[in-house]
Amino acid sequence: MNIKFFSSLFLTLLAFSVFVGVFQQSANAWExxxxxxxxxKNVDESKRPPTPIDVSTVFSTNDEKIHLFIHLEDVEGPIKVTIKLFKPDGTLFDEVDSGWYKEKYNWVTFYPWLxxxxxxxxxGEWRAExxxxxxxxxxxxxxxxQASEIKIIGKSMSLAEGEPFYIGDVLTIKYTLRNEGTTTAKNIVFxxxxxxPSEGLIxxxxxxxxxxxxxxxxxxxxKIKAETPGEYTAVLRLYESESKVTExxxxxxxxxxxxxVIEKKISPSEEEPFYVGDVATLTYIIKNNSEGKVKGVKVYVELPDGLKLVSASPAKDLMPEEVGEWIIKIKAEKPGDYKGKIILSVMxxxxxxxELTVKALSKPASSFIGILTIAIIALIIIAVVAVIFMKKKKAASSKALESSTPQIDKRFCVKCGAEIPIDAKYCLKCGTAQ
Structure with a gap:
């Protein structure tokens, strides 16, 4: 039985060729x-020159066709391209030629297919020459x-059908496959x-x-993430050994x-001064008016140098009609007029x-500090005066003690009480030792 090799032939030449007149060259003058x-597996004919698509050395019975693509450069005729295809057993399957190119071309492409x-x-392994x-x-x-018998036995998605897919969300698609054939299915991938559009969904x-x-x-x-609102189309393909199984x-x-944002509070208020070292508190009350759950709602700030983020509420989810609160605290580190950004994000x-506008003022000297300083100075003066007074009082007391000490010029016997000389060792009356 004859199988026709290559259903059709394609020949594409450079759009402009250099015409060299009637062909008069010898058969050997070619290059x-x-x-x-x-x-x-395919060819992009919209380009000049045409280019091969899905170049491979492995094809399966699931694929549609095979192109044998040759690209020539700096062609000077006369020249003819012939492609021979050999079966896995080494015998010739068929051959095809391009016909004669009799002029001069920058490039020539020839890509018959079967x-x-x-x-x-x-x-098995085929050879082409x-x-x-x-x-x-x-x-x-x-x-x-031979294509294996891959069957999809399970499929699930993180979003239910009809559930909104919001910017920032991640759609998780899960497939379970089983090989119901008799050979190993290799390199299976979705x-x-x-x-x-090419941007916005990744x-x-x-x-x-x-x-x-x-x-x-x-x-x-x-896992697919939505980055930009819009309508998107795509193709999900299942491959085995680089050959498409289904799509x-x-x-x-x-x-x-x-x-x-149903409420916004700022402390201190816009009318109150905000000094260096002070901490301002921003409070946002937000309601989810969407039909579905909104994940990872967050309010955050981008601050210039001179302002410092003290704390911020983490991202949280909001169910439909649910209300949440986000609190941000910032501190002024040096005086100045600042402009920052306050941002609402989802995932x-x-x-x-x-825009966040902040005017930070230099902190004035505190009256309490002045009063405290005066009090400390007064306390020091009082302490010094007290020390001097105590020293003088102690000196006066010592002198008074010295002047009031009595002079002893009489002595009496310890036993009989008779008066005796001051330096006497015995009582002159009773003889008792003194």
Whole structure:
């Protein structure tokens, strides 16, 4: 049975070629350089020159087709490109040629293709050879493998269907797969691709590729963060060994939550002076008017040098109709007129911003400190006077004590009481020793 190799042929030449008149050159006067010779799954023909898409050396029976893409540079004809394709057993499958290029070109691309459905039973390593005017110029190899039977047995999302997806939120998608085939499925991975618009919705985490043995199950997780409100489309694809197994289209709407500041308090008030060293307290009361839960609501400030953040309430979640309070305290470190920012964010995504104006004054001398200083000086004076007075009083007391001490000029016997001389050792009357 003959299988037609390459359903159709494509030849693309440079938009402008240098016309050299009627071809009169000999068959040997040709020249070309092979830039690359690859196998790929598709071709971007919108570019000049066309470029290969999804270049690979491994294809599976799940893929649609294989292009054998050769790119030549500095081509000077006459020249003909021939590509031969050999089956895994080494025998020739078929060959195709481009026809003659008889002029001079900056580049030439030639990329015939074949349907994988026509060779799906020829599993193994294939070989392709590229010839220029019958001379072998380049060779490539690729492997065709039997697709394993991967089945999705479970799927879950962190947001229920219809639940709002707010800016700053993270959507977690979880898939559970099982290999129901008889061969090991290799390098299985989910990819969230073709996001349109290209900015505003980003993949922040994805499970790496992994293998599944026959009968084995596994789990894959993708996390997507919303950074900008809008309508988005994307394609979630499942790959095995770089070959697409299946895909699904996604439409995602990212919304801004409805948060209302219902009260704002500042202490000290705007009319009161704010001195260096003082601490100002900002209080915000916020209500969630959205239909869904808003996660990670936070009020924070961006301060210039001279102002210091003392404390701030952490981020918190708000259920629909719920009211929360956020308190921020800032301190002035030096005098001056300052402008900062006060920001309302959801999951670290900024949704509102206002200006914070602060006038910090030099702190005046306190009257209490003056009174205290005077009191201390007075106390010192009193203490000095008291010390001098005590010294004088002590000296006067000593002199008074000295002048009042009696002079002893008489002595009496210790036994009989008779008067005796002052230096007598015995009583002259009773003889008792003194």
């Amino acid at each position: 070309a350089k092979v830039k690359y010779f690859v196998a790929c 349907k994988i459905s026509e060779i799906q039973n020829l599993i 590229a010839y220029l005017n019958g001379n072998l110029a380049s060779t490539l190899k690729f492997t065709l493998s 990819k969230f691709e073709d996001i349109t 993949v922040i985490e994805a499970s790496p590729p992994k293998d599944l043995s026959p009968g084995e199950s596994g789990e894959w997780i993708i 699904g289209n996604w439409q995602i709407t990212v919304s801004l939550p409805e948060l209302q 670290d995504a900024k949704i509102a911003e206002g």
